[in-house]
Amino acid sequence: MPSLLALGGGHPFGAEPPHLLASAGGNINALLAVIACAAVLAGALFLVWALRLRRRIRCTVWDLELANRDMRESASQLRAVFTSMSSMVAEVTDNGYVKRILPTRFDPKESYPDGVEGLHLESVYSRSIGAMLMEGIREVRAASNQDEIISREFEFKVPGSPTWLLVTFSSLTRQSMLMVAREITSLKSAQKEVMSKQRFYTALIQNTRDVISVVQPDGRVIFESPSAAAFSCAINDRSGCEDFFSSIHPQDAVIIKERFSSMVRNGLDSASFEMRRKRADGSWVVLDAQAANLMSDEAVNGLVINAHDVTQRKAFEEELQRHVFLDPLTRLPNRALFMDRLRHAMARVLRHETYRFAVLFVDLDRFKIINESLGHSVGDKLLQSIARRVSSCLRKVDTMARLGGDDFIVLLDDMEDEMEAIRVAERIKEALSDAHVIDSMEVFTSASIGIAYHMDCYTEPEQIIRDAETAMHRAKGTTDDGYKVFHHQMHTQAVQTLKLETDMRHALDRNEFELHFQPIVHLPSMHISGFEALLRWQHPRRGMVPPLEFIPVAEETGIIVPLGEWVLRTACETLAHLSGLLSPKAGPLTMSVNLSARQFRNKRLADTVESALSMARVPAGSLCLEVTESLVMEDPARTRGILRQMKEIGASIAIDDFGTGYSSLSSLHNYPFDTLKIDQAFVRAMREEHFTARNGRNSIVRTILALAESMGMGVVAEGIETAFQKEALHAMGCAHAQGYLFAKPMAFSSLESFLLDAEDLAFGPFGSNGEQKPMSAA
Secondary structure, three states: OHHHHHOOOOOOOOOOOHHHHHHHHHHHHHHHHHHHHHHHHHHHHHHHHHHHHHHHHHHHHHHHHHHHHHHHHHHHHHHHHHHHOOOEEEEEEOOOEEEEEEOOOOOHHHHOOOOOOOOEHHHHOOHHHHHHHHHHHHHHHHHOOOOOOOEEEEEEEOOOOOOEEEEEEEEOOOOEEEEEEEEOHHHHHHHHHHHHHHHHHHHHHHHOOOEEEEEOOOOEEEEEOHHHHHEOOOOOOOOOOOEHHHHEOHHHHHHHHHHHHHHHHHOOOEEEEEEEEEEOOOOEEEEEEEEEEEOOOOOOOEEEEEEEEOHHHHHHHHHHHHHHHEOOOOOOEOHHHHHHHHHHHHHHHHHOOOOOOEEEEEEEOOHHHHHHHHOHHHHHHHHHHHHHHHHHOOOOOOEEEEEEOOEEEEEEOOOOOOHHHHHHHHHHHHHHHOOEEEOOEEEOOOEEEEEEEOOOOOOOHHHHHHHHHHHHHHHOOOOOOOEEEOOHHHHHHHHHHHHHHHHHHHHOOOOOEEEEEEEEEEOOOOEEEEEEEEEEEEEOOOEEEOHHHHHHHHHHHOOHHHHHHHHHHHHHHHHHHHHHHOOOOOOOOEEEEEOOHHHHOOOOHHHHHHHHHHHHOOOHHHEEEEEEHHHHHHOHHHHHHHHHHHHHHOOEEEEEEEOOOOOOHHHHHHOOOOEEEEOHHHHHOOOHHHOOOOOHHHHHHHHHHHHHHHOOOEEEEOOOOOHHHHHHHHHOOOOEEOOOOOOOOEEHHHHHHHHHHHHHOEEOOOOOOOOOOEEOOO
């Protein structure tokens, strides 16, 4: 340590004491130790820093490698995007020059053979388009900043080409823009087609007369077509009403609300309904609506209703219904509607034990005479008047219908008791008893009514109508009440009558009909002056059918016309045959033939009579045509004309059953009658005790005889059964008679022998017992 001291470092007090030296040596060691520790610490710190630096360098390198890799991947992806693009991607300077073309699928040489790099946009496209694009570049540059990139799009058609382009600009660098030019020709075509269809559908909606509505199930209107403006409270009217149901008829609104609710609740795709909607002028129109459920369509989110105005069609249908179900003359229900209501009544009986109903069949009496004499116009007005009067006798629940002609039918619904039908029938009879004033004329008519109550045996409406009609026919002319209640015996009789009609139609072809002849005697001489031809029917199973049974049926069905022609021909042929059997000294015979009402009204009657006379070759004067007094009074004017035709032919005319009708005795001179036939009722009523006294029935016969004599007519008394009747009539001046006293009607087979026997033996004096004694005839 001397060197250290020598160098200047000795203690100031001189040499140090030993204990000091020892202390100094310890401090140095300590210092050295501190220095060594500091060196170790510094080395350690350096080592840690070096390690951290190394780690940081390694991380930075790794990050850089990752970043480079990401950049390479991004570049690859970007390159893939660009290469897959069919658009032209270019870098354009701010002053509008194409700097470079980025590689894409777009080949610029196809559209620009000379290339576009370095060209101005006005040169690439056109001046106007270039100016437009430059304006876009300036707008992008002005709007761009460091935090936001602004782009602009321009759509235009390339001049001289059908190509459309969509050009987009966005800021790329401080002095350039990225321009993407994409062809949108197909897109523009599609847009054009869409716009065209949109205009088409818009025009349809704007001009359609149908009402198109989009509504929510609760009735809130989302949209309505302009055609809805005609209706009150439409969505586009001034009131701004948005409730669909506000203009719908309340009755229909209840149904439609339920229909809407059902569509949504059950997921129904569609529904159809009719609704009445109120117009702005207060009138109602009927719309036929179709609703489509588009609640699941986000673009609609509602129920689409297409409603078509069917008001005129409904009016036409109602008018058609009136023609189909209403009688055009009386406006009453017709047969079809009546049958429908009758079916409902029959069905109701099955459900309700206490329910009762009845059917009344109403037929006018002598309507045909009124129609033919006064004309169809008066007849139509009479039917209308009758319809009103009968309807006034009914309740609202009842139904009156016209079946056709002068037939009406009534359904009495829900009756309290069966007497109610009787009371209604009496009210109808009373209502029709007063005169109908038509065209200043009073017209009287009555009706026959048949009543049929519902019975368990009825299964079809036609059955109860059939029975009511059967009762009506029974009431016609057979009762003073003018109505009859149906019972099963009537149906049995009706079936028998139908069977009789069927048999009768075949009987003429099978020669089942035959004529019987009753002689007419000249009382002063007791000679046979003629015969009356009487029709008989020999039925193959029933035997002889009474005339009163089959002749009314033949008259009603019209069979009487061909049957009457056969009678005329056969009677004239028989007369010719009988006349040939008599000796020349015998007087001429006559043949009397009865004419029915149907036959009398036949337009071919005159031809039939002439033909029968011509074929039999008998004088027309030998044929006597008999008509009843009631037939004459049905249509007096027409009767006179027909009788004059018969007189012109040469036939004689007799009025049969005189005194039983309602003709006026003073009116007989208006008709060309030749003979009066006294009805057998007056002859049968003659009494011996009344013969000398001029009273009773005898006086009636005397009056008829006196009337006939004053008018120059002959008289034939019918139904002579006793000698007293014969003698009394002879004494009163009656010239001719017929009856069982002389002979019963006989068949042709008996007639010839009877006539031959009577040629020598006439009807001689009668004994006191009234038995016939033959005597010679002239």
